[in-house]
């Protein structure tokens with residue numbers, strides 16, 4: 054069974070909610086996208102998920118267990134989302150996005166179509182990923198390609214990632230960076246345009262609480 058505020062929350066046809074799913078008030082689950090009928094696309098939200106108020110999940114999403122959203126989250130159609138994923142308040146995930154297990158997207162982030170977020174990566178607040186090099190070009194919709202953020206990579210607050218770049222495994226992108234090229238695994242990049250400033254193994258803890266902030270060999 055699942056719990057929801059049945060007065061204000063709308064659940065469309067062909068929605069499967071796992072055991073213990075909690076839906077806040079004024080949520081919409083299984084909203085058909087333009088050109089699709091109610092119930093045409095299966096929508097699945099895994100057990101133990103917590104969907105907070107004013108979240109909209111379009112139809113065709115297949116979402117794993119223990120998914121959680123903050124308030125006012127938008128999840129467009131036909132995404133594949135793993136287990137233990139959280140999406141912070143007022144973030145937007147567009148359509149055809151692939152999100153692995155254990156991914157955390159902080160508040161007010163924008164994840165455009167055809168982005169890939171691999172297992173365990175972390176997207177900071179106000180981060181913007183992009184997918185069109187030349188917006189409004191007549192061919193723009195045919196070449197949309199979002200970034201790929203590899204396993205365990207972390208994107209600092211307010212960073213912008215250009216289309217079709219790859220952020221390597223466990224890399225760290227500094228706050229406010231504009232990343233225009235691929236980033237190697239384990240690199241720390243910062244600035245506009247972002248440049249390598251060190252390796253994660255060179256990071257120190259400003260509070261002397263730990264020898265290495267990320268103890269990754």
Ligand SMILES: CC(C)(COP(=O)(O)OP(=O)(O)OC[C@H]1O[C@@H](n2cnc3c(N)ncnc32)[C@H](O)[C@@H]1OP(=O)(O)O)[C@@H](O)C(=O)NCCC(=O)NCCS
Nearest residue numbers: 177178209210225226227228229241242243244250256257
């Ligand atoms: C990138 C980061 C990890 C580097 O931390 P650090 O190792 O302590 O960096 P340092 O202080 O050694 O800085 C090295 C150089 O990079 C510059 N730099 C560091 N972070 C920068 C950033 N975000 N943008 C531009 N330049 C930056 C420093 O000014 C310094 O330049 P200098 O050598 O000319 O003096 C850190 O600054 C950062 O941005 N962390 C992410 C914070 C964040 O967004 N957290 C989200 C939590 S909600």
